[in-house]
Amino acid sequence: GAVVSQHPSWVICKSGTSVKIECRSLDFQATTMFWYRQFPKQSLMLMATSNEGSKATYEQGVEKDKFLINHASLTLSTLTVTSAHPEDSSFYICSAIGGPGSSYNSPLHFGNGTRLTVT
């Protein structure tokens, strides 16, 4: 149980275009989803936290107008990288928490990530 599916697993786009990444919880209702970014040989950095039906909370230094997050349902959150540039090339990973009895001490369930390359 507790499967998180992320799509696409990799994407190549041209500079200036927008890319949407989907994160779905397949067998539980994800009340909260998190988006992380990981540069090569670096740690995962939290970008934003999203709760179903409300605006995402962005971490300091993350541009909310560039990284649009929508969490319209309990099973789907999307991250749209708008006007992508080569420096946005990274590994983006979502995680989710939810289901009966979940709390901040519940394990996070991660998707398999999306490798974004902007040319």
Added chain:
Amino acid sequence: KQEVTQIPAALSVPEGENLVLNCSFTDSAIYNLQWFRQDPGKGLTSLLLIQSSQREQTSGRLNASLDKSSGRSTLYIAASQPGDSATYLCAGGSNYKLTFGKGTLLTVNP
């Protein structure tokens, strides 16, 4: 601001060896300490979660300890196998937010 450090950055051992991965954190006001496994180009798999009130957790050949006073956690892997080769990440958790270390790249040689 929480900072998480993992030592060593890389470790190579022969199959069957017991090993310890180290993690240190600067802010002891964490709710939990989590260990994850990440395979190349993949997401994270949760291995163990130690709540702040706990000292250790065990799952199979894995044992993780937590010492909040010293800001340290260790992940012990017994009888390592080639399939254990991966990057191991620790993360300090506070109110759903996780601060990750850079990981330890483990290679278990047959």
